[in-house]
Every structure is written in structure tokens, then in C-alpha cells.
Amino acid sequence: EAGVAQSPRYKIIEKRQSVAFWCNPISGHATLYWYQQILGQGPKLLIQFQNNGVVDDSQLPKDRFSAERLKGVDSTLKIQPAKLEDSAVYLCASSLDRAGRHEQYFGPGTRLTVT
Amino acid sequence: QQPVQSPQAVILREGEDAVINCSSSKALYSVHWYRQKHGEAPVFLMILLKGGEQKGHDKISASFNEKKQQSSLYLTASQLSYSGTYFCGTETGTASKLTFGTGTRLQVTL
Numbered sequence: 001e002a003g004v005a006q007s008p009r010y011k012i013i014e015k016r017q018s019v020a021f022w023c024n025p026i027s028g029h030a031t032l033y034w035y036q037q038i039l040g041q042g043p044k045l046l047i048q049f050q051n052n053g054v055v056d057d058s059q060l061p062k063d064r065f066s067a068e069r070l071k072g073v074d075s076t077l078k079i080q081p082a083k084l085e086d087s088a089v090y091l092c093a094s095s096l097d098r099a100g101r102h103e104q105y106f107g108p109g110t111r112l113t114v115t
Numbered sequence: 116q117q118p119v120q121s122p123q124a125v126i127l128r129e130g131e132d133a134v135i136n137c138s139s140s141k142a143l144y145s146v147h148w149y150r151q152k153h154g155e156a157p158v159f160l161m162i163l164l165k166g167g168e169q170k171g172h173d174k175i176s177a178s179f180n181e182k183k184q185q186s187s188l189y190l191t192a193s194q195l196s197y198s199g200t201y202f203c204g205t206e207t208g209t210a211s212k213l214t215f216g217t218g219t220r221l222q223v224t225l
Contacts, residue, residue, distance in 0.1 A: 040218075041218070042204075043202070043215045045212055045214070091156060098211035100145045101145065101162065102162075104147070104213070106156035108156050
């Protein structure tokens with residue numbers, strides 16, 4: 001079974017530039033998550049999709065971050081414009097259904113450096 | 116509110132045991148445990164659901180005390196491969212989302 005795919009793996013941009021990350025979840029997984037993980041901390045949920053719809057985006061900085069999940073499969077996360085504090089690893093995860101009773105499978109992540 | 120893990124870090128010799136605790140200020144519906152090796156994605160270990168159950172596989176087990184709003188992860192006869200950072204993820208309320216803890220860095224040496 002193929003795992004969660006993410007691209008790119010690494011990205012270096014200057015502040016105020018924009019960047020986009022792509023995620024392809026495990027086939028058949030209804031729930032998709034984007035997490036931000038700052039060095040030395042646990043993953044922080046940015047947004048959670050259930051199929052096409054957004055379940056939770058309470059911690060997504062909506063003035064600069066946006067995300068969509070097309071046709072309930074692939075997803076993209078965009079940052080525009082980036083700030084220095086956005087430097088982190090962005091993890092995509094998927095699960096069969098909503099979080100509580102189902103394990104989450106994480107992708108390899110995208111390491112973003114904002115200079 | 117982020118769950119608090121203790122200890123923050125622990126160093127073990129191969130074969131020794133360790134306990135990692137995860138405490139929440141809110142009532143818990145479920146607790147997930149993940150291990151993350153340096154530069155890699157978190158890997159699922161186990162889920163404990165509301166009901167105070169205990170789970171385990173191989174030499175890693177966990178308990179969930181609903182009344183105390185806490186979970187503990189037990190690593191028995193540790194192996195070098197157990198090294199990494201352990202995170203608990205807690206589900207509170209009906210949001211069906213996880214809030215990850217502060218992390219516990221575990222290093223197993225020869």
C-alpha cells in the first residue's frame with residue numbers, strides 16, 4: 001500500500017514570497033490533515049478535511065494560509081506571503097475516518113525555510 | 116490546550132524500562148501515541164479509547180486513566196530502535212481532532 005506522498009521535500013524562500021505544498025493521501029482515506037511542526041515541538045493541526053469539506057481550521061492563519069482538497073483526494077496548502085516564523089516542517093497526514101478512533105499516517109513532510 | 120508530557124527527555128541503556136506520561140487538563144475521548152525519529156515523519160504506535168483500557172504490542176504498552184485524564188506509555192526491555200521522540204495526541208470533546216503533546220525525547224544507548 002502506497003503511503004502519503006508530499007512534495008516538495010524542501011523549499012527555501014524569502015519572506016513575503018508565496019509557496020505551495022502538495023499532498024496525496026492514502027487511497028480511500030476520507031480525512032486529511034495538515035500539520036505545522038516547528039523544531040523541537042509537536043505537530044500543530046492547521047486544517048482538517050473530511051472528504052471535500054473543512055472540519056476544523058481554527059488554527060489556520062487565514063490571512064496568509066489557505067488550503068483546499070480537490071475532489072476529496074489531493075490537497076494543497078499555500079502560504080502567501082510567507083513570514084520568518086513560518087519556517088517549519090509541514091506534515092500531511094490521512095486517516096480512514098475522523099481522528100479519534102483511527103490512526104493517522106503521516107507523509108515525509110516539507111521542510112520550509114523562510115529567509 | 117496542549118497535553119503535557121513527562122519526562123521531557125530520558126536516556127536509557129539497552130534493556131532498561133521507561134515510562135512516558137501524558138496529562139491533559141480536559142476530559143479525554145482518546146489518546147494516540149506516535150514515535151518520531153530525527154528527520155522523519157511520526158509513526159503510529161497505538162490508540163487508547165475512553166474506557167480506561169490498556170493496550171500493548173511487543174514490548175510497548177500503554178494505559179489510559181480517564182478519571183485522571185492521563186495516559187502512560189511503557190517501554191519494556193528497550194532496544195536501540197526505540198530511540199526517538201514520543202508524542203501523545205489527545206482527542207477532547209467531539210472535535211475529532213488531535214492535539215499533540217510537548218514530546219519526550221528518548222535515547223537508548225549500548
